[in-house]
Amino acid sequence: MISGFIAKKGQMTNIFQPDGTNIAVTKLICLPLVITQIKTKAKDGYQSVQIAYGTRNKLDKATSARLAKNKLDIKPQHFKEFDLTSEQIPEVGNTISADTVFTVGEIVDVTGVSKGHGFAGVIKRYGFQRQPVTGGQSDRVRAPGAIGAQTPGKVIKGKKMPGHYGNVNKTVTNLTIIAINQDKNELLVKGPVPGSFNSWVTISKLKA
Numbered sequence: 683m684i685s686g687f688i689a690k691k692g693q694m695t696n697i698f699q700p701d702g703t704n705i706a707v708t709k710l711i712c713l714p715l716v717i718t719q720i721k722t723k724a725k726d727g728y729q730s731v732q733i734a735y736g737t738r739n740k741l742d743k744a745t746s747a748r749l750a751k752n753k754l755d756i757k758p759q760h761f762k763e764f765d766l767t768s769e770q771i772p773e774v775g776n777t778i779s780a781d782t783v784f785t786v787g788e789i790v791d792v793t794g795v796s797k798g799h800g801f802a803g804v805i806k807r808y809g810f811q812r813q814p815v816t817g818g819q820s821d822r823v824r825a826p827g828a829i830g831a832q833t834p835g836k837v838i839k840g841k842k843m844p845g846h847y848g849n850v851n852k853t854v855t856n857l858t859i860i861a862i863n864q865d866k867n868e869l870l871v872k873g874p875v876p877g878s879f880n881s882w883v884t885i886s887k888l889k890a
Contacts, residue, residue, distance in 0.1 A: 683772075683783050684764035686886040687712055688735045689869065691794065691877045697860065697870070707860050707870040710792075710883065712780035714867070716756055717772055718749065721763070730765055731772060734758030736882070760882070767887065781864045784885070791855045793884045794877030798849030807847045852876035856888075 692709030699705060719732035736759025741749070749756060752774050772778070784790065804810040804826045812823050829841055837843075853876070860870040869885070877883050 683767055683770075684731050684733070684778060685767050686764045686884055687778075687780055687783050688715060688733070688760075688762060689713075689780070689883055689885055691875060691879060691881050691883050692868070693879065694874065705860070705872055706874070707872055708875050710869045710871060710875070710885065712867050712869045712885075714777040714779045716754065716758070717774050717776050717778065718752065718754060718758070718761060720771060720774060730763040732761055732763045733778065734761055736760055762884070779864065780867070780869050781862050784859055784862065784869065784887075786859055786862055788859045789856055789888055790859060790871070791853055791886045791888065792857055792871065792875040793851060793853040793886065794875060794881055796848045796850055796852045796876045797878050799847040801845065802847035803844045804842060807844065808842045810842075 689710040689712040692711050694706060694708050696704050696706050713735070715733040715735055717731060718734045721728060721730045721732065723729050734754075734756060738757050738759045741757050754775060799806070803824055805812060805824050810826060813819070813825065813827060815823060826843060829837060829843065854874070857875070858872040860872050862869050871885075875883055
């Protein structure tokens with residue numbers, strides 16, 4: 683099948699395992715994905731499966747014409763490509779469900795866009811400790827303090843300073859799939875995943 687899946691991040695909850703341990707899990711809403719294109723080495727130089735996910739009200743003419751050529755009556759929000767993990771090549775127009783891609787107990791990576799926190803200081807951004815309240819200073823408690831010596835006379839690249847925090851691609855690795863509910867299109871993974879509620883995340887199989 684394919685090497686990954688697109689899902690929407692749901693709520694976090696906790697469940698009890700058969701041995702009585704209580705673990706935190708994240709619900710991922712895995713709606714069936716529609717195959718829109720098969721790319722081959724002979725024609726495109728590589729082999730992959732293009733899928734569509736999400737919905738929108740209107741498409742551009744080029745995308746609409748390409749979908750109409752394949753007799754697909756859909757208005758997807760995005761497209762994404764995944765590698766083939768088997769010799770069986772699916773057909774354009776078919777749908778792929780999460781239970782055909784993953785199994786319970788499988789280890790996966792989850793990638794998403796982390797929550798944006800805007801402009802943040804070093805305490806919130808990097809976990810710095812505040813400076814002493816006493817000592818004559820009134821407005822330097824949450825400041826980073828000295829950022830370098832006289833030599834080399836410049837701020838070294840990569841110095842931890844205030845700036846934009848969050849809203850970047852993050853990948854959490856080695857998450858275990860705890861359960862797959864085909865009726866509700868839900869997939870439970872152990873632990874937290876990046877992104878805000880209802881944001882799109884990519885679930886990837888581990889590369890062999």
